[in-house]
Every structure is written in structure tokens, then in C-alpha cells.
Amino acid sequence: MSNPRVTPLLHLDAERMKSSFDRVPFGYSHDLHRLDLLSFDNLLKLAERYVPSTPDWFVAGSAPTPGTKFYSVDHGYLAPHEAMARLDQGAHRVLLKRLENHDSAFRDLLDQLFDQVIELSGGLRGAKVVRRESAVFISSGAAITPFHFDPEINFFAQIEGEKHYHVYAPVAVSEPELERFFVRGMVDIAQIDLAGRDRSHEHVFPLVAGLGLHQPQNAPHWVETGATRSISYSIVWETDRSRAAGRTRACNHYLRGLGVNPQPPGHAADGVKAASMRAVTPARMAAGKLLRSLRAR
């Protein structure tokens, strides 16, 4: 249960949480932009301390278009505090990950927000959280983050400047596309094509300070900042249940390669499929063995 003495920082509609959580993107307002913790000056000091922790930061340029391949964009050419000092001299994007491991005030904030969101979403219902992180994005004006999806549930909040956030409901991604990602056992940034995507699933959020959005797991998105520098904050998490769905999809990738049209996660064979993918090698052999046993039933 969240602490009733703490004023909620996210203004989430209980009905919307019930109807749309982790299925359809939706917007909300918040008070996070009022926190000194998330001011540019505080984040600049934090970025200087981040330099030795290379896995926890990422600096990239702007993508020329939303459909650009994610890792084809220039990156790694500046330290995070250097890019932050040059935001008005080029198009830079700085990501500081796992804030809670670098400052206890960010851990407290993550705990508070997570408790609020989980309570309103109806609780974890027996699932166990296996990864839970907060991050901040500091970007130049007119910078584009190209189209991709991430295997995590996200509550995203605009702190400063404007962002045009284009996010599609997860149903816009086909099972074979999801399977190609999960078979590689990756934990972030799944590159998929924007061209040809069904735009009836697209939601566009014009974000300014005090507005945010909920992004379901595997919901593809691309983002463009407004004319001036932008600061955004997000909390994300994965559960053991969603990881198991990823392993089921990895198994389905191999089954599809064997000529089967497999059922997506949410069916009776999930447990045996996910378990067969626990050992990464030889996954293809495991899928073949599984296929023979499923056919024998």
C-alpha cells in the first residue's frame, strides 16, 4: 500500500488505469516538474558523477528521421555533462539510467511513484518485479529519437521544454516482430520499421512540463523535442511474468522456423515453452524437441 501521508505526484485517473494499464497508452498530469531534484543544474552535477559508470549513461545525436535505425545515429562522442553543456550547439540526447543507484533521493522518488502506480493498477497479482529503474532524458531542441520499442512498462513525465511523443498501442507490433527481438534475449531498444505501421494505433502526446504518458510494454514509439532543450523523467519495470512471456515468444520464433504457426503468450503451453528457453543453447534443438512433444499430445 502506498503511504497515505504522501501526496501523490502523478495525477492518474483510477478508471483509466483500470481500463487501459499496460494495454493502451494514455496521458496524465503530474507535479514532478516542481522538484529541485529534476532541475537542470542538479542533473548537470549528477551527470558529472556518472562519467565512470559507462553502462548507466548514453549520449547520442539526433536521428535525421523517425524511421532511422536506432544505433546508426552517432553516439558515444561526448561524456554526459559535456553534451549537457552543449545542448544549444547541436542536437544531443543524453540518457542517465538507474538514477536510484546514484542518489538515494531518486531511490525514494522511484519507491513513491512505483507504489502509487502499482496500487492504482490493481497490484502485482502475484507477479514478482525483476527489474525496476528510473531514468532522465536531457535533449537539445529539435532532436529525434527514432522508432523502437522496449520490453518494459513505462510512466513517462515531461519536466522541462516540449516533446511530441508518438506511441503506438502494443497491438501495432506483430508476434513475429516481437519474437525476433525476444529470441536475442535483449532487455531494451528493439528496432522495428516505422514504414507501413498501422497509424490507427498511434497516439500523439504534445508534452509540456507537468504532463506525462503511460507507455505499455512493447509499445513502439518515436519522439521529437520542441524548439528548446527538454528534460523528461521515467520509471520502468519488468516482472517475472513478462520475462516468461518473452521466453515463450523466443520459443515461438523457433517453432515458426519449423513451419508451425504458434499461439502467442497467454495459452496453456506457455509454461513448457518458457521453460524450454531457459537454457539459451541449444535453443533451436529445444524448440524441435518441444514441437515433437506438443504434437504427441
Ligand SMILES: [Fe+2]
Ligand atoms: Fe524507448
